[in-house]
Amino acid sequence: MQVTDYDVIIIGAGPGGLTAALYASRANLKVLVLDxxxxxxxMNNTAAIENYPGFKSILGPELSESMYQSAVQFGAQYQYGTVEKIEVQGSVKVVQTADQTLTSKALVLATGSEYKKLEVPGEEDYSGKGVSYCAVCDGAFFKDEDVIVIGGGDSAIEEGIYLTQLANSVTIVHRRDQLRAQQILQKRAFANPKIKFIWNAAVQEITGDGQQVTGIKYQDKLTGVEQSLAGSGVFIYVGIQPNTTQFQNLPITDDQGWIVTDERMMTKVPGIFAIGDVRQKTLRQITTAVGEGGLAGQEVFNYLQTLTDEG
Known part of the structure; x- marks a missing residue:
């Protein structure tokens, strides 16, 4: 069998990637984590995490550090690196970064996804201070308060409905005059007494007092009039995109770029696994990423055993 630099290279050092590194290195594999x-x-952008088992509340950077220390305790290596391309040469996976070429017998792709931004003033300034892209993650911080949801698709309406369990009121702001969400979701939202709608509204700015969000400014697209809306939280759902540009040469994504795997986290390419937010799935949370990471770490070991048997 051809000599490789590593048994497995894990691309992405979020909770899924770090957990995969822990399991794979504990199985005595030679592991590299690239990010x-x-x-x-x-997690580093989250002030407090309250839905990770074992902690009533923990700072995002603190949980990141703890996971990292667990991941490297059995010898997994970690280094910075921007992956530009992956090639498959038989059973060998070739990873090309900006400044080096690495080879491995297996890969775990854990590059995550990114929420599309509104790109308006105040969005970056108040990220983590009232601006959120995840109601399940941050909704509990706004109990009995008035919040704003921006968007009109499935995610916006699902998360808006979820927020009504916590918030005093939810105002959904949409730039069109009708929702794009599934009809069943629309029906639930329209029937919910806590949800209000503002139509034909183009958000111009997210406002705050320097410490926390206080609301938004938007322009009525029909009249051109600029108006203000008060709220202590702004949840933005204008799209989400997977970080898979560098994998487009591989037959592993769906038509939207999400990586498709089986229940063992393996893609259509033997020896290439994917976990976490980059996968085609519905719930993107730390807990799901960790579970998938543990499974992938074990499945990498099982896959490498098949190579040994064949050899």
Whole structure:
């Protein structure tokens, strides 16, 4: 069998990637974790995490550090690297980064996804201070308060309905005059007494007091009049996109770029696994990423055993 640099290269050091590294290295595999940023991924942008088992509340960066220390305790290596391309040469996977070429017998893709931004003033300034892209993650911080949801698709309406269990009121702001969400979701939203709608509204700015969100400014697209809406939380759902540009040469994504796997987290390409938010799935949470990471780490070991048997 051809000599490779690593048994497995894990691309992405979020909760899924770090868990996969823990399981794979504990199985005595030679593991490299590559990430273009700091380990922990989006956890580092979360002030407090309250839905991870074992902690009533923990700071995102603190959980990131704890997961990283667990991941490297059995010898997994970690380094910065921006992956530009992956090639498959028989059973060998070739990973091309900006400054080196690496080879492995298996890959775990854990590059996550990104929420599309409104790109308006105040959005970046108040991220984590009232601006959120995940109601399940942050909704509990706005109990009995008035919140705003921006968007009109399935995610916006589903999350808006979810927020009514916590918030005093939910105002859904949409730039069109009708929703794009499924009819069943629309029916539920229209029937919910806590949900109000503002139509034909183009958000111009997210406002705040320097410490916390206070609301939004929007322009009525029909009249051109700019108006203000008060709210202590702004939840933005204008789309989400997977970080899979560098994998487009591989037959592993659906027509929207999400990676498709089987129940063992393996893609159509033997030896290439995918976990976490980059997968085609519905719930994107730390807990689901960790579960998938543990499974992938074990399945990598099982896959490598088949190569040994064949050899």
């Amino acid at each position: 273009r940023g700091i380990y922990g991924g989006q």
